[in-house]
Amino acid sequence: DIQMTQSPSSLSASVGDRVTIACRASQSVGSFLSWYQQKPGKAPNLLMYAASSLQTGVPSRFSGSGSGTDFILTISSLQPEDVASYYCLQSFSTPWTFGQGTEVEIK
Amino acid sequence: QVLLQESGPGLVKPSETLSLICTVSGGSIGSSYWSWIRQPPGKGLEWIAYMSYSGSPNYNPSLKSRVTTSVDTSKNQFSLKLSSVIAADTAVYYCVRHASTSSLGYWGRGTLVTVSS
Numbered sequence: 001d002i003q004m005t006q007s008p009s010s011l012s013a014s015v016g017d018r019v020t021i022a023c024r025a026s027q028s029v030g031s032f033l034s035w036y037q038q039k040p041g042k043a044p045n046l047l048m049y050a051a052s053s054l055q056t057g058v059p060s061r062f063s064g065s066g067s068g069t070d071f072i073l074t075i076s077s078l079q080p081e082d083v084a085s086y087y088c089l090q091s092f093s094t095p096w097t098f099g100q101g102t103e104v105e106i107k
Numbered sequence: 108q109v110l111l112q113e114s115g116p117g118l119v120k121p122s123e124t125l126s127l128i129c130t131v132s133g134g135s136i137g138s139s140y141w142s143w144i145r146q147p148p149g150k151g152l153e154w155i156a157y158m159s160y161s162g163s164p165n166y167n168p169s170l171k172s173r174v175t176t177s178v179d180t181s182k183n184q185f186s187l188k189l190s191s192v193i194a195a196d197t198a199v200y201y202c203v204r205h206a207s208t209s210s211l212g213y214w215g216r217g218t219l220v221t222v223s224s
Contacts, residue, residue: 043216045214046206046211046212049206049210055206089210095167096157098153100151
């Protein structure tokens, strides 16, 4: 199985800050990497697909980069509504595997 | 807009079979791939399986011996059966429609299934 490791596990930042979340794969997943936002009590929501493509309807302050084994999700200017857990997912090979999640809070 | 709704018992006894149905509206079940994802309370996400109306399903090897899925195009539904459940199978179960790019585009609201006697 491909292991996905996210860092940090949690972070606290101020409104307007630039926030980055890293996701590392144990072997190359090409660009088969997507990012999800999950607010408390809600289902996850697709933010980014193919590592760097913004899903329709997602604010442009979200961006993704990377390929192979190292990926980054960036929130350019953190907003209060961005408080959530964020997960990466590799769909390069089965079993598809998620990172363990990153909790984002407002300082 | 595609909507997905999970349904099934919220409580299952240990050693019994968990059975869930996902009803799809706003789109044809024959037009995409579909997955089941689960999330134990307070924990992360786990991919269980994906399937389409044609072709063989693909199961997570960690659950493969206990999982069965099916697609019913006449009802626009797909289903999950997980046999011999244990307490560790307690989770919110989500049904999901894939986006075209091997990502999970449309999620149901999820249903909590508790395994307990």
